[in-house]
Amino acid sequence: MKCISCQEDYDARDAGTCKECYMEANETEEELKREIDDLKSKVAFLKFSPRSLHPIPFSDVVLLASDDPSSSSSSGPSVPAHKAVLASRSPVFRAMLENEMEESLSGTIKIGEVSYDALRAFVNYLYTAEACLDEEMACHLLILAEKYQVQHLKDYCQMYLVSKLNWDNSIVSYTFAHQHNAKRIVDAALALITENMDKLTTREEYMELVQKDPRLVVQVYEAYLSKQINTAAQKDSAGRAGLEVKPPNGDHVLY
Amino acid sequence: MKCISCQEDYDARDAGTCKECYMEANETEEELKREIDDLKSKVAFLKFSPRSLHPIPFSDVVLLASDDPSSSSSSGPSVPAHKAVLASRSPVFRAMLENEMEESLSGTIKIGEVSYDALRAFVNYLYTAEACLDEEMACHLLILAEKYQVQHLKDYCQMYLVSKLNWDNSIVSYTFAHQHNAKRIVDAALALITENMDKLTTREEYMELVQKDPRLVVQVYEAYLSKQINTAAQKDSAGRAGLEVKPPNGDHVLY
Numbered sequence: 001m002k003c004i005s006c007q008e009d010y011d012a013r014d015a016g017t018c019k020e021c022y023m024e025a026n027e028t029e030e031e032l033k034r035e036i037d038d039l040k041s042k043v044a045f046l047k048f049s050p051r052s053l054h055p056i057p058f059s060d061v062v063l064l065a066s067d068d069p070s071s072s073s074s075s076g077p078s079v080p081a082h083k084a085v086l087a088s089r090s091p092v093f094r095a096m097l098e099n100e101m102e103e104s105l106s107g108t109i110k111i112g113e114v115s116y117d118a119l120r121a122f123v124n125y126l127y128t129a130e131a132c133l134d135e136e137m138a139c140h141l142l143i144l145a146e147k148y149q150v151q152h153l154k155d156y157c158q159m160y161l162v163s164k165l166n167w168d169n170s171i172v173s174y175t176f177a178h179q180h181n182a183k184r185i186v187d188a189a190l191a192l193i194t195e196n197m198d199k200l201t202t203r204e205e206y207m208e209l210v211q212k213d214p215r216l217v218v219q220v221y222e223a224y225l226s227k228q229i230n231t232a233a234q235k236d237s238a239g240r241a242g243l244e245v246k247p248p249n250g251d252h253v254l255y
Numbered sequence: 256m257k258c259i260s261c262q263e264d265y266d267a268r269d270a271g272t273c274k275e276c277y278m279e280a281n282e283t284e285e286e287l288k289r290e291i292d293d294l295k296s297k298v299a300f301l302k303f304s305p306r307s308l309h310p311i312p313f314s315d316v317v318l319l320a321s322d323d324p325s326s327s328s329s330s331g332p333s334v335p336a337h338k339a340v341l342a343s344r345s346p347v348f349r350a351m352l353e354n355e356m357e358e359s360l361s362g363t364i365k366i367g368e369v370s371y372d373a374l375r376a377f378v379n380y381l382y383t384a385e386a387c388l389d390e391e392m393a394c395h396l397l398i399l400a401e402k403y404q405v406q407h408l409k410d411y412c413q414m415y416l417v418s419k420l421n422w423d424n425s426i427v428s429y430t431f432a433h434q435h436n437a438k439r440i441v442d443a444a445l446a447l448i449t450e451n452m453d454k455l456t457t458r459e460e461y462m463e464l465v466q467k468d469p470r471l472v473v474q475v476y477e478a479y480l481s482k483q484i485n486t487a488a489q490k491d492s493a494g495r496a497g498l499e500v501k502p503p504n505g506d507h508v509l510y
Contacts, residue, residue: 001256001270005280008273015256016277018265025260025280032287039294042384045407046301048343057353058338060313082339083313088303098312129297152300 048085048127056080061097063109065119076116078108079123089126090148114144125153133160139176146180158184165189167196171205178216194224303340303382311335316352318364320374331371333363334378344381345403369399380408388415394431401435413439420444422451426460433471449479 002009004022017025059080083104087094096103103109111119118140125131129152131141138157145154162185165173170192177185193200200206200220210217257264259277272280314335338359341348351358358364366374373395380386384407386396397412399405417440420428425447432440448455455461455475465472 001267001273003273003276004270005272005276010273012256014274015259015270016272016274017260018256018258018263019269019271021258021260022271025284029280029284029287032284032291036287036290036294039291039298041407041410043294043297043301045344045384046298048339057342057349058315060315082337084303084337084339087312089300094312129300152296155296 043129047129056082058082061086061103061107061109063111063119063123065114065116066110066112076119079116079120081123081126085126090150092148111144114140118144122153125156126150131156133157135161135164138164142182143180146182154182155184158182161185162188165192167192167199170196171203171209174220175205175209175213175216178213190220190223193220194227197224298384302384311337313337316341316358316362316364318366318374318378320369320371321365321367331374334371334375336378336381340381345405347403366399369395373399377408380411381405386411388412390416390419393419397437398435401437409437410439413437416440417443420447422447422454425451426458426464429475430460430464430468430471433468445475445478448475449482452479 001011001015003016004019016022059082061083062078062080064078065076083097086109087097093109096109098104114122118137121131121137122141122144125141131137131153133141133156138160141153142157142161145151145157161173161177161182165185165188170189173185174189174193176182177189206217256266256270258271259274271277314337316338317333317335319333320331338348338352341364342352343349348364351364353359369377373392376386376392377396377399380396386392386408388396388411393412393415396408397416400409400412416428416432416437420440420443425444428440429444429448432438432444461472
């Protein structure tokens, strides 16, 4: 037969679908692509375009970055924004601004322990759902997203950081993720660490973590143990199933 | 062979794809679905949630509907909004609000010839990219979208109204679409009308249009003529191609 898609000849062993199912799948693909186009144009419509303008029109609040938590001095120019946008994206900003707290009355929100660049990227994300990430920026934005409960940004940073996980950064990432309640990274890092337990105890970061936060180390061992028990149970049930399917004398006997 | 998708047997004549292409198509579908999920969550993030709250927090402008264009009295309560959102979605609002015109200074934008319900739906669309349409509402929103240059909403209304086109409403829709520069509806209505030319001249709406705006009627006849010429040319070239492929004596002779 000839494949309708790649036009190559194939034999019965390599058969995929019948013509009808191929046509249906093709239609489904077209429909999905149309849905993507619709959604993309919705995103383009809902994004705020004037973030690139200076000054930001109709701004009614500014955010100030402060690198040093003990000082209230700003470490860069302020980032103008709109109360309505901040309140719509973050329940923390909403509570802060709606309840006539200091920030609402003064029109200035001070954000501690953050650089001007990270703050600007954070505010920009609230307007556009877009950010240009590297590992450092993803960590900064994850911290802000957690603090101001911007779940969409937190998911985005977690996905990025999980994609950058490797054995070298796994322990540091695991510790960081625990501090900032980033469960997806915790799970992915644990999976990676428990696959390499033979190399774990020689790592410098491991020894540091035992000193600094032994409870986190305990969780690694607990995850490892639980993985071992699961694997053993699976092997066991696969073994039983195997014996059950092919009993030596034709009877269903479980060994 | 057995179809991997529907599990039915089929013969070589009904062969669709080989297994490899089936697997690839499956992966593509999964990827498209993941992209759709990502985009949907982006749309949910970018939409303004607090439109349902009363009062709208941090509103700095109100819109007033006025049914009667000769009077400036409002025909319903005002619709609160944010200058930043209006300016981001509509270049007309942006110019109006940024240039310290009356509307910007007073914080009130009067919208003539529109009902309160339509105005509320219009403003709601600017915040959410969503509207609940029937034919009447789609017409009202298309007019507002055209007036304030909100292309995304105009496309949405046009798509809806094209889906509702039929022979009964085709002439009215054609006239309406011309008045409001809705090219997609004009094209779709013309296609429908020129398919039913034998019934056209007996229609009451036709006779009215000849009286009121004969240029629009001329355009219908021009479209019909152009369609006829195209069809004739296609038939002609198909006829020639047919003769060329099967010449009676095996020679390539064009008749």
